[in-house]
Amino acid sequence: MSRPAVDIELANRARTELAHAIRDFLRERTAVDSPLFDVSAKMVYGNYASARSLPLLMDLVNAKATPEQVGERLKTVGVQLGLVMNGIGWVYTLGRIQQYLDAGWPEKNVTIADDERAAEVFTWWARIVQSSRNDGHLIPGYGGASPILTTLTEDTVRDLAAAASARGPITDPATLRRAVAELDMYEFVTHAEARDGIHHHGPYPLGDGRVMLVKEFTDLQGRYMPSVTDEHRLDVSRIVIALVLRDVDIRFDIFAVYAEPENYLDQAEAVQILAGDELEPITIEQLGTIAASSVHAQRKYFLTMAGWDDQTKVTHAASQYANDFHALMLLAGYTHDEIRDLFITPFEKNAEEFFDRATGPDRMRIFEHVIGDHEPISPDFQE
Structure with missing residues (x-):
């Protein structure tokens, strides 16, 4: 070409x-x-x-x-x-x-x-x-x-929102909040204290004061970061969480997403959760189990990084950036x-x-x- x-x-x-x-x-x-x-x-x-x-x-x-x-x-x-x-x-x-x-x-x-x-x-x-x-x-x-980041087609937005609504109300918001926080930290640690692998996009308007925000966690089985082995990888390659929110103002800059109110997960009326290579639907409870397993994996990798010599603590950036x-x-x-x-x-x-x-x-x-x-x-x- x-x-x-x-x-x-x-x-x-x-x-x-x-x-x-x-x-x-x-x-x-x-x-x-x-x-x-x-x-x-x-x-x-x-x-x-x-x-x-x-x-x-x-x-x-x-x-x-x-x-x-x-x-x-x-x-x-x-x-x-x-x-x-x-x-x-x-x-x-x-x-x-x-x-x-x-x-x-x-x-x-x-x-x-x-x-x-x-x-x-x-x-x-x-x-x-x-x-x-x-x-x-x-x-x-x-x-x-x-200040928004929208990429999905109208059909994809409609299908994700419909699947989220079909689940019914979120019955375990505490597990959802904890899982999101644990996955955020897993990405941060296993990408050498950077948030590579986390991708937010939206807000997609759904009408009646509702929007959808999509949170994606990818590179959960990273191949190119230095020292990453099977004990640091999760059982799934990626997780997508599509949140249907009401009365939340969302904006983006070059990297970050900001929401008002800040605790926007509390405003979620519905959620669709997809995981793995085929992006199969999973429950909030299954999400919680995957996220809980990430805590052990990130601790293991933090200890690995702590053992790097001073030169590796700089030069690993080449593998990290190339991986991105x-x-x-x-x-x-x-x-x-x-x-x-x-x-x-x-x-x-x-x-x-x-x-x-x-x-x-x-x-x-x-x-x-x-x-x-x-x-x-x-x-x-x-x-």
Whole structure:
């Protein structure tokens, strides 16, 4: 399949909206810390590797599917998605800015001779996102987009809501709340203190003050995270929870979902729960059992991570970030062995030269630059 043409206007729009969404997201966060990791170092390490490797991902995916075909495939329930599209935009934007800062930008007018390739990546990213979202925009709340994230077709929304209503009222809300919290924490721990694998979307209007919010937990049997073994994996590969809510205001930013009232599970009138490769319906009690098993698995993995040496606590970010993006290769039709050989291993190799920069005294500069007031946040593409 031929490489898609570069659209400079679309690439600059994507680059600008991503940079401002990242700025706003970071400005609302306090300092990130962890008892296990030097979080800034591992993020910078992963960003460098991503900037180097994502053109390869684009080429591999383009070889089997157009951006529009990938976008359409993302419009399904339970796709092994996590943070993949916004995550790609996030790390590619930051990794590219890091390279320009290293070269002396913005104090000096410099180039790292990446414009053509980078514009191609941003164009590709934007075309996938526009095809996957129902509103044709890129990021919730930017570029004229409402702060929502809707991707499913009307028929899919109708069927999910009908299945939820057919179950009747939620009889065990405490188990539902606990299960969601346990799955959230499982994803956080087994993705090395990141929320990769969690995908929320909606709100889908159902009428009469009701909306549906879909919560997806994927990568529950991860293959590519360092040290993950069968004892850390759950019995199911993915879980989808579709909540029918009344009188709840829901909005999104680049990554997070916000609800008013905050305890929106208390407003749930009905729920549909699907699990496994075939997304078969399960009961709230079955969900509770699966989630309870995750507690032991996450504890085991936390102890594994605690035993890593200082270098691994940074360099694992290469495997972690590469893992985030393998979903696109699955959608394009690659096997797991092909994904590891063609993308995961090269991604990890591409990261190695950046260890000293990622752990050096200037590693915080990227965050200081992004949350500052400099405009543009990243270098413009020229016609």
